[in-house]
Amino acid sequence: MKKGCAFGTHRVIEPKGKLPQPATKIDNNMDIYDNEILINVQTLNIDSASFTQIKEQAGGDVEKIKEIMKGIVAERGKHQNPVTGSGGMLIGTIEKIGPAMEGKTDLKVGDKIATLVSLSLTPLRIDEILEVRKDIDQVDIKGKAILFESGIYAVLPNDIPENLALSVLDVAGAPAQTAKLVKPGDTVVIIGGTGKSGMLCLYEAKKRAGVTGKVICLGHSEDAMKRVRSANLADIYIQADATNAVEVMEKISEATNGEMADITINNVNVSNTEMGSILATKDDGLVYFFSMATSFTKAALGAEGVGKDVTMIVGNGYTKGHAEISLQILRESETLRKLYEELYA
Numbered sequence: 401m402k403k404g405c406a407f408g409t410h411r412v413i414e415p416k417g418k419l420p421q422p423a424t425k426i427d428n429n430m431d432i433y434d435n436e437i438l439i440n441v442q443t444l445n446i447d448s449a450s451f452t453q454i455k456e457q458a459g460g461d462v463e464k465i466k467e468i469m470k471g472i473v474a475e476r477g478k479h480q481n482p483v484t485g486s487g488g489m490l491i492g493t494i495e496k497i498g499p500a501m502e503g504k505t506d507l508k509v510g511d512k513i514a515t516l517v518s519l520s521l522t523p524l525r526i527d528e529i530l531e532v533r534k535d536i537d538q539v540d541i542k543g544k545a546i547l548f549e550s551g552i553y554a555v556l557p558n559d560i561p562e563n564l565a566l567s568v569l570d571v572a573g574a575p576a577q578t579a580k581l582v583k584p585g586d587t588v589v590i591i592g593g594t595g596k597s598g599m600l601c602l603y604e605a606k607k608r609a610g611v612t613g614k615v616i617c618l619g620h621s622e623d624a625m626k627r628v629r630s631a632n633l634a635d636i637y638i639q640a641d642a643t644n645a646v647e648v649m650e651k652i653s654e655a656t657n658g659e660m661a662d663i664t665i666n667n668v669n670v671s672n673t674e675m676g677s678i679l680a681t682k683d684d685g686l687v688y689f690f691s692m693a694t695s696f697t698k699a700a701l702g703a704e705g706v707g708k709d710v711t712m713i714v715g716n717g718y719t720k721g722h723a724e725i726s727l728q729i730l731r732e733s734e735t736l737r738k739l740y741e742e743l744y745a
């Protein structure tokens with residue numbers, strides 16, 4: 401059996417010497433190397449920015465969505481959307497574990513896991529697409545995937561339905577980072593607070609900011625705003641277009657008596673919301689860009705252009721304990737669990 405690198409560089413075809421994530425093509429042959437884990441895949445949870453783009457390209461047609469997804473994997477050996485660069489994650493059952501992993505993993509053949517590394521670096525083979533659940537970005541397939549030695553995962557919990565766990569784990573980095581960043585008394589703005597990651601962030605921000613803090617939900621559509629309002633997830637609700645930076649700034653200014661946010665968290669799935677996030681934040685405040693539609697250039701040059709001294713954090717999808725923190729929210733909050741069951745499971 402061939403020996404593999406912990407990060408999976410042995411699978412990179414183009415360009416040679418790169419890591420699998422930035423590579424344009426990786427080897428998706430399912431004969432495992434000695435340190436790899438083979439997964440029998442059940443469901444792909446496509447990243448929201450990526451799936452939104454694919455749906456648009458397909459004009460909403462399911463057969464075209466399937467074609468585009470298969471095309472991506474055929475070309476790249478992984479499900480990395482060439483437009484957004486992003487992936488998603490998967491659930492499946494462990495089929496084979498390389499001998500070099502003995503003593504390095506607790507996993508056993510037959511365990512059901514969710515991978516917590518992006519599909520944008522995961523070797524994947526799609527044999528058949530069984531069902532596309534367009535509204536929740538989930539796609540059931542027949543196929544296989546490889547988890548590298550360095551790949552993180554969560555064994556699926558018994559007390560939370562699989563599809564629900566999958567959708568929450570997909571965005572686990574956001575509420576966990578929120579838990580780390582928000583301090584008691586903070587004013588927190590969640591842009592895109594009505595979405596899947598946004599609502600988890602609202603919950604965690606409210607918990608951490610406490611009674612002396614203020615949590616503001618900025619959302620877009622009427623229906624989603626109503627849902628979040630009735631779940632009582634924030635202190636203040638603002639309906640605005642996050643791509644309209646001046647509108648966002650004015651509305652946040654009004655809601656905070658001109659003080660603006662200590663922390664702004666961006667959870668939208670559309671482009672051009674960098675400036676709204678920056679202008680919503682006070683000088684010396686912090687902006688956490690979880691959105692994959694964020695442009696580093698627009699954020700960096702934009703902040704400079706308006707003379708805003710804010711710290712900007714790139715939305716690392718991983719932070720320690722992220723799976724536990726996000727699943728715990730569903731155990732703590734009956735309301736959110738019901739809402740997520742209705743919307744995403």
Ligand code: NAP
Pocket residue numbers: 447448449450486570571573591592593594595596597598618619620621622624625640641642643667668669670689690691692693715716717718
């Ligand atoms: P989602 O459920 O689709 O939520 C997107 C939110 O953005 C919704 O609340 C939506 O509001 C709002 N929105 C869209 N256009 C808007 C506008 N013009 N103004 C204000 N709000 C607007 O998405 P998600 O699954 O939470 O993911 C959010 C982002 O995180 C995506 O970009 C995704 O790619 C990214 N992501 C990042 C990581 C990471 O590791 N950093 C991991 C997973 C996902 P309406 O519903 O009212 O339109």
